Amino acid sequence: MxxxxxxxxxxxxxxEISLLLDTAHDSMVRSFGVPERDRYQILSEHRASHLRALDTGLQIGRTHKFVLVEVVSRPRDQAQKIAFYDILCKDLRSKCGIDASDVMISFVENSDADWSFGHGKAQFLTGDL
Known part of the structure; x- marks a missing residue:
């Protein structure tokens, strides 16, 4: 998580996909202090006709390297999120050649009761995590 x-x-x-996922995980570990083995990632590839990502009128240019990152997480404070945006974009640029203009990030927050990591248990609620 x-x-x-x-x-x-x-x-x-x-x-390229492996490097993207590894880079994003490293950015997450550095930004939020999550454990190294706290890694849950899904990558979906889309035909160009199936993915639209404009710029909300901000004049942000997009290329074929565009990456939309959804982060589903327990609540994080604003400063951590802002640091993550910056760190992830810098890391993707330096390691993957993906410009910050091609990175869009959205957080979806939930609570401890919304997670089960296996065995039919809510580990955040049981105290296992």
Whole structure:
């Protein structure tokens, strides 16, 4: 936890996808202090006709390298989120060649009762986590 969902245009190699996921996880660990093995990621590839990501009128240019990142998480404070936006964009630029203009991030918050990591238990509520 957090659960990170990635939406990208199809066409990246397995190596590019692996680097993207590894880079995003490292950014998450550094920004939120989550444990290294606290890694839950899903990447979905979309044909260009199935993914639209404009700029909300901000004049942000998008390319075929566009990445939409959804972060499903327990509540995080504003400063942590802002740091994550910055760190992730810088890391994706330096390690993956993805410009900040091609990175969109959205947080979806939920509570401790909304997570079960297995065995039919709510580990945040039982005290196992």
């Amino acid at each position: 957090p659960l990170m969902k990635f939406h990208v245009y199809e066409g990246r190699s397995d190596a």
